[in-house]
Amino acid sequence: MITFNNTDVELKICVMGSFAVGKTSLVRHFVEEHFDSQYVNTIGATIKQRCLEWDNKNILMNIWDMEDGVAVSESSYLWGANAFLVVCDLARLQTIPVLWSMVRQLRLHYPQVPIVAAGNKVDLVSQPRLSLPDDLQPFIDHVVFTSAKTGENVYRLFSVVVSKILSPILASS
Template sequence: MEKNNSFQMKICVVGTFAVGKSSLVRRFVENRFDSHYVNTIGATIRQKKLIWDGLSINMNIWDMEDNTDVMHSSYLWEANAFLAVCDLSRLQTIPFLWSNIRQLQIHYPNVPVIVAGNKVDLVKQPRLPLPDDLQESVEAVVLTSAKTGENVYRLFSLMANKMVAPAAVSVY
């Protein structure tokens, strides 16, 4: 993975429909938000370069469609990290999040998972406690807003940091 102080990183973004996967990626890559919803078909690949502690990190971010079959898809092959997203304003998306993570555990047990509880701007007292069986599988939980940009850069920086210097579970 390392070459001349640079890293190539494949991040796969998973979650059910309309949780803000594409919006999080757009906010991070382009620093903009578009309220017009467009359903992702297959995968959209975006790129962003970060400089982290003197290292150049080239992030290839795969924004995945909402499809449970995608968990078995070749799209996920060679992923360095998974970003699992739910919508904090739609509590029914949270069980799907946990289910997705359990599937990732089975099929990709050595790939780190970071959780984004998105749309924090729409919730008065946001919380996203991890189920006991996922405590060791999830590297971090970050509460985000693609709309306002809250914690979006921190989310992707944390993913880069986990690849460069793995650490214990963190909650932001």
């Protein structure tokens, strides 16, 4: 859903990934500007909002923090998404193939929607890496290394998401 009312834009961003990769912590750090070390399992989806200014427009971001295991092909939660933010845990390498599988499914069912990947928990690894499989190179619009705990690149991550959504639209208007 993209709605332009004078200078206002409303966006829907779905945050997805395996359990305990830090989806909720990234959203919480971005929206509430703090980190809570207590793990809370998301059931269904939790929606948080944050306003920010981007390119002289007031942006209302509706951020849908999705539970683990959302079936991409069947989830009504994903309908109307303007972007997908897929998250993996750099300290738990087994979350990376799950992320790539999710990206393939998202691209199949939502071919025009931008996908930004976050390699989270960069504070727990000495050399963060996220190697994209060759077949996924064209599917990922951007990769950002983040730490929800320290706040590293959290604001940048969501700014990249907004940019990937709005840049093509504003360029054509």
